Amino acid sequence: MEALRAAGRAVLRSPRLARHGLGLRRRRKLPESLADMQEPLLEGMCFTLKYLGMTLVEKPKGEDMAAAAIRRIVATARAGARKFQKVILTVSPRGISLQDADTKEMVENISIYRISYCTTDKLQNKVFAYVAQSQESGALECHAFLSPKKKIAQAVTLTVAQAFQMALDLWEAAHAGGGRGGRR
Numbered sequence: 001m002e003a004l005r006a007a008g009r010a011v012l013r014s015p016r017l018a019r020h021g022l023g024l025r026r027r028r029k030l031p032e033s034l035a036d037m038q039e040p041l042l043e044g045m046c047f048t049l050k051y052l053g054m055t056l057v058e059k060p061k062g063e064d065m066a067a068a069a070i071r072r073i074v075a076t077a078r079a080g081a082r083k084f085q086k087v088i089l090t091v092s093p094r095g096i097s098l099q100d101a102d103t104k105e106m107v108e109n110i111s112i113y114r115i116s117y118c119t120t121d122k123l124q125n126k127v128f129a130y131v132a133q134s135q136e137s138g139a140l141e142c143h144a145f146l147s148p149k150k151k152i153a154q155a156v157t158l159t160v161a162q163a164f165q166m167a168l169d170l171w172e173a174a175h176a177g178g179g180r181g182g183r184r
Helices: 002-013 016-020 034-043 063-079 150-180
Strands: 045-056 085-092 095-100 106-111 115-120 127-133 140-146
Touching: 045 063, 045 150, 063 115, 063 127, 063 140, 085 150, 115 150, 127 150
Parallel strands: none
Antiparallel strands: 045 085, 045 140, 085 095, 095 106, 115 127, 127 140
16 A cells, blocks of 8 residues: 555656656646737637526627626526526637537627627626627627636637737728739
8 A cells, every 4th residue: 555655656746748648637728818819710719608698788888888787697697597508609800609519500690890899797707798789680789608717708808809800900901902012
């Protein structure tokens, strides 16, 4: 028994490379900067979240408006006894697409140009929300999602912000490309 304990201590004290062979790897960290995420974002970055719900809002953006909308959505979600729908939220410069995690059925596809605001709530720090204009009615809707960790909610928000920037860069390049091509 003592030999087994000594072997266990030796493995724990061994260099990190030796532990990789035993499956004792560390989890992969989320990218630290936006520059580390540019290439995967062009194809779309996927996040598995739980859909909490939607509410109509008056203003297209604002921290207070978003906080109030998230409070309403969370209160409604807690009042209901149903299980939250697990979705795969894919963020790209084209927009946000929602896919049911179980059936892989497309739930919704929102153009980046219809999204006016996104945030991670300060009080409910695992909640990510965005405000978008509905394609059918034109009304402003706030959609909220629950993430397993606070860092994932923040990563989704930063990824959407980067998608906005990339969409703007692509748009500017498409509209300014004709004027620059003639110079040498």
